[in-house]
Amino acid sequence: MKTFRLAAPVTLLLMLSAVSGQAQRPRVPADSPATPSASSAPTPAPAPQSVKAKYEGGVTGFMKKQTGTLQFHDEEQRLIFREKTGREYLSLPYKSLAAIWPDKKARRTTAGTVVSNIPLPYGANMLGLLMREKVRYLVVQYDDPDTRVQGVTSFKLDSQQLLNSVLHTLAGKAELKPRGESYIRSKGTDKADDK
Numbered sequence: 001m002k003t004f005r006l007a008a009p010v011t012l013l014l015m016l017s018a019v020s021g022q023a024q025r026p027r028v029p030a031d032s033p034a035t036p037s038a039s040s041a042p043t044p045a046p047a048p049q050s051v052k053a054k055y056e057g058g059v060t061g062f063m064k065k066q067t068g069t070l071q072f073h074d075e076e077q078r079l080i081f082r083e084k085t086g087r088e089y090l091s092l093p094y095k096s097l098a099a100i101w102p103d104k105k106a107r108r109t110t111a112g113t114v115v116s117n118i119p120l121p122y123g124a125n126m127l128g129l130l131m132r133e134k135v136r137y138l139v140v141q142y143d144d145p146d147t148r149v150q151g152v153t154s155f156k157l158d159s160q161q162l163l164n165s166v167l168h169t170l171a172g173k174a175e176l177k178p179r180g181e182s183y184i185r186s187k188g189t190d191k192a193d194d195k
Contacts, residue, residue: 044161047072047169051162055081055089056137058153070138070155070166072173079140079170081155090153094174096144101182102163103137103154136163138170 055066068083078093136157143150157163167183170176176183 044164047165054156056154096142097174099141099184
């Protein structure tokens with residue numbers, strides 16, 4: 001009887017060690033499904049030449065937020081932001097763009113701010129804190145060799161579809177390469193172009 005009591009746990013340990021040994025071996029799937037890559041994602045539609053946007057700041061000397069339009073000026077190879085009046089507010093040459101990427105933030109709506117500040121009984125004004133919206137931005141990092149100015153600026157766009165379209169179009173015009181959700185200019189490309 002004692003040998004049976006001793007043999008049962010030993011047998012159980014041997015079986016568990018054999019199973020755990022198999023679990024630790026690397027396994028190679030026979031037919032693994034192809035992982036989707038950035039290149040296999042559907043290409044967004046080309047952006048229009050002029051897009052409604054709001055300048056959010058970031059360029060040296062420009063502090064005031066402005067509503068206007070982003071324009072692709074292909075003849076002069078630059079991205080232009082114009083105020084509502086049509087005056088050119090800022091201009092970035094395509095060759096100065098180092099990286100562009102999308103950004104998204106959630107913020108409380110104006111109605112939510114108003115409701116949360118109204119003195120209502122039993123904390124009903126707390127519902128205003130739940131009123132949120134998603135805001136989408138095009139973020140542009142630039143390094144202009146002509147003016148020796150570098151920095152980051154952002155533009156608020158209306159929809160995710162428009163943001164994807166502008167990103168893809170601007171990356172193509174500025175010859176930027178995709179890296180995740182962003183597009184960058186690799187340093188090796190610049191040196192090869194300068195020669």
